[in-house]
Amino acid sequence: MSYPRPKLISLDAFAKTVEDARIKTTSGGIITLVCCLVALMLIRNEYIDYTTIVTLPELVVDRDINKQLDINMDISFLNLPCDLVSVDLFDETGDLKLDVINSGLEKYRLVKRDRRPPLEILDDQPALKRDLSLSEVCKGLEENQQGECGSCYGALPQDKNQFCCNSCAAVRRAYAQANWQFFDGENIEQCEKEGYVSKLRERINGKEGCRVKGTAKINRVAGTMDFAPGASMTKDGRHVHDLSLYQKYEDSFNFDHIIHHLSFGNTPTFTAKGVSESIAPLDGHQFLEHKKAHINNYYLKIVSTRFESLDGKHKVDTNQFSVITHDRPLAGGKDDDHKHTLHARGGVPSVAFHFDISPLKIINREKYAKTWSGFVLGVVSSIAGVLMVGALLDRSVFAAQQAMKGKKDL
Template sequence: MAPKGKGILSFDGFAKTVDDAKIKTTSGGLITLGCIITLIFIVIGDWNKFNEVIIRPELVVDRDRALKLDINLDITFPDLPCDLMSLDIMDVSGDYQVDIANYGFTRVRLDENGNEIDKSDLKIGDDKVDPQEDLPSDYCGPCYGAKDQSKNDELEQDQKVCCNDCESVRKAYATVSWAFFDGKNVEQCEREGYVERIKSRLNEGCRVHGTAQINRINGNIHFAPGASFSSPQRHVHDLSLYNQEGDFSFRHTVNHFSFGPEIESVHSSDLKTSSNPLDGLVSNEGGKNHLYSYFVKVVPTRFEYLNGTVLETNQFSSTKHDRPLGGGRDEDHPNTLHARGGVPGLFFHFEMSSLKVINKETFGATWSGFVLNVVSAIGGILTVGALLDRGVYAADKAIRGKKDK
């Protein structure tokens, strides 16, 4: 009969050696210390990876197309007065936001050296005197033929067609595509000091910053000279004063341009930089009759942070193109021909992506992954150490055997 338990003993994969058969060597001690030091470094690296916060991206279909999108911009124009500029938004649905100064934008007047003069609302004529001050209650200003006022005598006061201030006359002229110039000889503009103000500011620059809301569809936001007017068939600007006076241009510096809230997570600093690729861009090329265009591809983005906070924002890529309005061949690429015509200005053409990127903050490894890595490291280092020790011991034994002969 076989000894008790002998069947189980045959499965023992960890056979023990007798203590008297163990031999300790100096090389074995050095290899052991090396293994311990290596293991410490590996465990520290796995621990750092376990505590590291990373972002894992995921791509899904954007289902929030009905929401509005914020555009944040801060742009400096060193060669263009604030009073000569209009800011409009258009999209493919036919929605127009003309002269969007009323949507929270701020202008900062700049002197010839780029220093700030004062701040005010972007709306042209914002610092004029009260247009109704010292005027009779039944006053109805002339529109100088830009609007039909022939039937005013037959209408009540609140139904009359009137242009009671300089801004009303400017818009009336824009509606019929008439040149307004600087408002000289226009009663309302002379009374409000608009003419003198425009003349005194022709050598200034302008910095515009603020936020506007747009539909989440393709469109553009643009800076152009003069008052603008939009209809289903056209969108025009009054270029009369821009063409008549000064050495103006739309040379610019993009201090900041983004869509939606800013990325605030400390772990997303690299993504924050890549999400606003136009920040700090300077465009000094071109002259008075030059068109600057940026073609922007907007990708909705969600950040889900470890603390449970969810941030809905956007990332975008951009391609720049500029051309002279006179058209002709490109100086740098003679085979390239530019189209002729257009409006001088700065245009941002945006295209909305139908996909959304979801960035989730997570730790670099789980507890189970960390433990498994440590165990694997211990086993691997001990195995390699044992093989190295046997090799060194065998080599040392062979060398000693030759010397003893």
């Protein structure tokens, strides 16, 4: 008695063989073990890939372009007293901020000790105040509570007592306003009385340095932060400095410096591997060439960046930047290292940071390298691929064994 065959039998893609028709071999067992080991390794790799956290960047238009940007800096000038360091900030909008010390930045005296290498003998001393503006220091007689009007030595009109220089800082600013050379304030009564001249000479003879650190704000447009010697002034439409004291001591001053830290915006607590170096690439940079009449330029390309954590709870906005360094002598001429390069002539000995702000923003989001469905698909594909390759290998080995056995029987 025969039974009707089910209709789905003709669709079976997995044909079976009876147990009696199966032949088990030693080579098949070895191949099976190897396939199992390979499959386990592939599954392990899939799991590692599934649990790995990666950072995926996305480029968008920066909508915070109208907000001001923070500059975080910590720079040491090893051979320049704080009395000579002037920090100016200007950009393409036409804004000019003269001597931005105490607008987020502060100066610290660096005093050298004996019997130690120069790079290890720097100690922070109390911060020095910035030069005040002309309106703050050169007050008229009616604003002077003491009823005295100090001489400005012809630098400002005083026929109607509209300006009164009652301090050394006032005389120094008046000289800068008149584009006069101030030197060290010698023979100026206000400076001699305040002890400015003696203190300044003591610091120069002691070969003091200066450390500038803190945070300042800039507009998100191209601009320059300039570290130069002497008071700032404008002459014939150009931004210049009083170099009288800097040039008076030929062997005492230069702009050797160490950049301990320079960054823009906040510092994230979590970053992708390799990205943290682009947030502060100048950290630890040194320029120790002992060149007095020299200009150091740093050209910075800044890109706004956001980091978002895996759970979405932490979002930090910061900035990455790349930098190109360039220095040249004020005398110009051919470059010592590149004979075909001709440097321009002129300028002011200084260290200048020229920054250019990108209108785009990079958003870095932390994510798992694979989804759950991708992990399952990877595991199934790994197992299926190993079994298929193992089956082909086993058939090839079995066929070879049978061929060799047939030749022996002959």
